[in-house]
Amino acid sequence: SQQGEEDPQALSIQEGENATMNCSYKTSINNLQWYRQNSGRGLVHLILIRSNEREKHSGRLRVTLDTSKKSSSLLITASRAADTASYFCAPMSSGGGADGLTFGKGTHLIIQP
Amino acid sequence: SQTIHQWPATLVQPVGSPLSLECTVEGTSNPNLYWYRQAAGRGLQLLFYSVGIGQISSEVPQNLSASRPQDRQFILSSKKLLLSDSGFYLCAWSVRGGGSGYTFGSGTRLTVV
Numbered sequence: 669s670q671q672g673e674e675d676p677q678a679l680s681i682q683e684g685e686n687a688t689m690n691c692s693y694k695t696s697i698n699n700l701q702w703y704r705q706n707s708g709r710g711l712v713h714l715i716l717i718r719s720n721e722r723e724k725h726s727g728r729l730r731v732t733l734d735t736s737k738k739s740s741s742l743l744i745t746a747s748r749a750a751d752t753a754s755y756f757c758a759p760m761s762s763g764g765g766a767d768g769l770t771f772g773k774g775t776h777l778i779i780q781p
Numbered sequence: 782s783q784t785i786h787q788w789p790a791t792l793v794q795p796v797g798s799p800l801s802l803e804c805t806v807e808g809t810s811n812p813n814l815y816w817y818r819q820a821a822g823r824g825l826q827l828l829f830y831s832v833g834i835g836q837i838s839s840e841v842p843q844n845l846s847a848s849r850p851q852d853r854q855f856i857l858s859s860k861k862l863l864l865s866d867s868g869f870y871l872c873a874w875s876v877r878g879g880g881s882g883y884t885f886g887s888g889t890r891l892t893v894v
Contacts, residue, residue: 713882771825
């Protein structure tokens with residue numbers, strides 16, 4: 669699978685504000701996934717958006733996908749201190765991804781109280 | 782429900798000593814299994830993946846090896862650890878056939894001294 673590139677590398681906002689992070693990839697995908705990693709913990713799967721979807725919601729999370737631009741964005745609304753974590757995108761190419769997702773360096777999000 | 786167990790949580794080993802990290806999955810059959818490593822300040826590096834018992838694919842040539850003696854058991858090993866093997870090791874599984882998110886274990890923090 670190909671690697672996504674997250675942007676920005678670091679983001680610091682005030683609690684209650686919205687946080688937006690972006691992901692770019694290079695070749696066509698079957699789906700794109702977002703993960704969160706709290707410090708010293710394993711990754712947690714947040715949301716999966718398929719190539720034929722343009723937007724998806726899960727609680728305070730909103731993910732968009734623009735396959736023409738090969739990009740995705742993750743929006744966290746009304747941020748909380750507990751949202752402080754690193755966020756990774758993982759584009760999955762066709763073939764089911766059995767050969768492993770590839771992760772970039774992520775966006776390190778800090779929510780200031 | 783499906784769960785993934787990874788142990789130990791932390792490990793301090795001297796250079797040249799052997800390594801064995803174990804990962805087991807419960808509540809599913811025929812999972813795809815993965816080992817990742819995350820070095821300090823870096824992204825996740827896929828080390829090995831397996832689509833079935835005895836089937837191991839290596840992504841990066843190195844001092845490590847993996848084995849899958851049972852359907853839901855994945856072991857990461859080394860005969861002689863190097864300082865560069867230090868890092869955070871994560872096991873993950875996904876549904877055979879793909880198209881779904883990965884579930885990660887809680888990780889093992891390995892320090893080689």
